[in-house]
Amino acid sequence: MATDIKNGGAGKDVGVYIVLLILAAIQFVIGYQGISDSQKLLWMLIVAIIEAAVALLFFMHLTDNKGLRWFVLVFVVAVLVFMQYGWTDSFRAGHGVPWAQVE
Amino acid sequence: MSQADVTMHGNAAVMAEPAFSVPAKKMAMWLFIIADSATFAGCLVAYGFDRNATPNWPRPFESITNVAIMTAILLTSSLTMLFAVRWADKGDKGKAFRWMMITALLGAVFAVLHIREWIELIDKGVTLFHNPWGTSLFGSFFFGVTGLHLLHVTGGVIALLAVGIRYRGGRYKADDLEVTGLYWHFVDMVWMFVVPLIYLLNLSH
Numbered sequence: 001m002a003t004d005i006k007n008g009g010a011g012k013d014v015g016v017y018i019v020l021l022i023l024a025a026i027q028f029v030i031g032y033q034g035i036s037d038s039q040k041l042l043w044m045l046i047v048a049i050i051e052a053a054v055a056l057l058f059f060m061h062l063t064d065n066k067g068l069r070w071f072v073l074v075f076v077v078a079v080l081v082f083m084q085y086g087w088t089d090s091f092r093a094g095h096g097v098p099w100a101q102v103e
Numbered sequence: 104m105s106q107a108d109v110t111m112h113g114n115a116a117v118m119a120e121p122a123f124s125v126p127a128k129k130m131a132m133w134l135f136i137i138a139d140s141a142t143f144a145g146c147l148v149a150y151g152f153d154r155n156a157t158p159n160w161p162r163p164f165e166s167i168t169n170v171a172i173m174t175a176i177l178l179t180s181s182l183t184m185l186f187a188v189r190w191a192d193k194g195d196k197g198k199a200f201r202w203m204m205i206t207a208l209l210g211a212v213f214a215v216l217h218i219r220e221w222i223e224l225i226d227k228g229v230t231l232f233h234n235p236w237g238t239s240l241f242g243s244f245f246f247g248v249t250g251l252h253l254l255h256v257t258g259g260v261i262a263l264l265a266v267g268i269r270y271r272g273g274r275y276k277a278d279d280l281e282v283t284g285l286y287w288h289f290v291d292m293v294w295m296f297v298v299p300l301i302y303l304l305n306l307s308h
Contacts, residue, residue, distance in 0.1 A: 010189060017182040024174050024295070028167060031303030044299035051295045059181055059288045068125055072133060079141045083148045093156035 016058040023051045132282045136289045139255075143293050146251060147300055150244040154304070161236035162305045163227065170302045173216050174294065177256075180209035181291045184284045187267075191277035196270065199280060203267035206287065210260040217253050221246070245301060252297055255290045262286065 030043045056062050062069040088098040125133070154160050164170075187202035228235045229242045266283045269275040 010186065013182060013185045013189070017178060020178050020181075021175065024178065024298075027295075027299050027303060028171060031167065031299065031306055032308070037304060041299075041304060044303060045296075048295045048299055052292050055181070055288055055292045055295075059185060059291075060285055065125065068133065072137060075137045076140055079137075080144055083144055086148070086152055087155070090152040090155040094158065 012058070016054060019054060020051055023047055023054070027051075126278065128278065128282050129285070132285045136285065139289065140293075143248075143251070143296070146244075146248050147296060150248060150300065153240050153244065157238045157240060159237035160305070161234055161238070161241045162307045163224070163229070163234070163236060163241075164302055164305050165307045167302065167306065169216060169220050170298060173213055173220075174298055176209050176213045176216070177291050177294050180206045180213070181288050183209060184263075184287045188277070188281050188284045191270070191280045194277075199277070200267050200271040203263055203270070203280065207260050207263040207267065210256055210263065210287075214253060214256050214260065217249065217256070221249075241305075248297060248301055252290070252293055255293070259287050259290050 027044050027047050030040055030047070033040065056072070057069075062072065092098050183202050183206045187199045187206060190202060191199035224245070229245070231242050231246055232239050234242050262283055266275055266279055270277075270280055
């Protein structure tokens with residue numbers, strides 16, 4: 001197992017940490033922008049997904065194990081995608097019609 | 104190889120390579136992380152559904168200073184956990200233990216700040232089923248989601264202390280530190296989704 005984490009060193013760890021801090025700061029900046037909630041949500045989620053990918057690849061060392069990387073990716077993405085089926089109904093609850101018909 | 108050999112020397116020699124060349128403990132942690140991701144995703148999707156469907160959703164957060172500090176602390180604790188794993192990989196038990204205890208301390212500080220924030224909101228009248236601003240669902244989701252995360256942080260701190268102490272005592276190996284580290288990074292990763300959805304979308308400005 002220890003062989004999984006031989007690539008790179010403390011310098012790379014600090015670099016990835018700084019990248020994550022910057023991405024987190026970007027989320028906070030987006031939170032204060034004068035844009036709609038749906039736009040904020042979209043951009044903040046994009047940043048969060050990038051943050052999660054960076055953490056998975058470099059902090060959790062998925063870069064070092066291709067098989068495990070695909071194993072984790074397929075399961076997590078499948079779960080997240082299947083959870084999106086209900087959004088239409090949330091718009092129906094709020095507006096009386098499914099999202100595609102909300103103007 | 105006879106049964107006696109297996110008993111005497113373990114069964115590693117007659118076993119096939121583990122899946123993805125990942126040892127069982129690490130694989131178990133990955134499976135837990137995948138399952139726990141589904142738990143948190145379920146909570147956040149349910150929150151998103153109700154927030155979208157509820158017109159008078161409260162926006163009580165005036166300042167993000169506390170959340171920003173908490174985020175920085177949690178990210179820093181991930182870095183210190185990495186240092187612990189690297190020193191353990193090099194065989195330096197003392198430094199690995201020290202970095203692990205720093206990680207646990209940062210986790211504890213995060214938990215204290217989180218509880219302080221809860222107390223402030225409770226003082227403003229927010230409970231699980233009531234708040235002064237709008238739909239009562241806000242308190243349910245806020246305390247539910249952040250409480251689940253806080254539970255994970257608390258469990259993580261306890262695990263860090265237990266594994267760290269046993270690693271220093273020789274009962275656990277460097278691999279065990281790495282498995283604990285995976286859990287800690289996962290807790291950090293979940294926070295990256297909790298902050299924008301629960302806090303930043305509910306700023307009062």
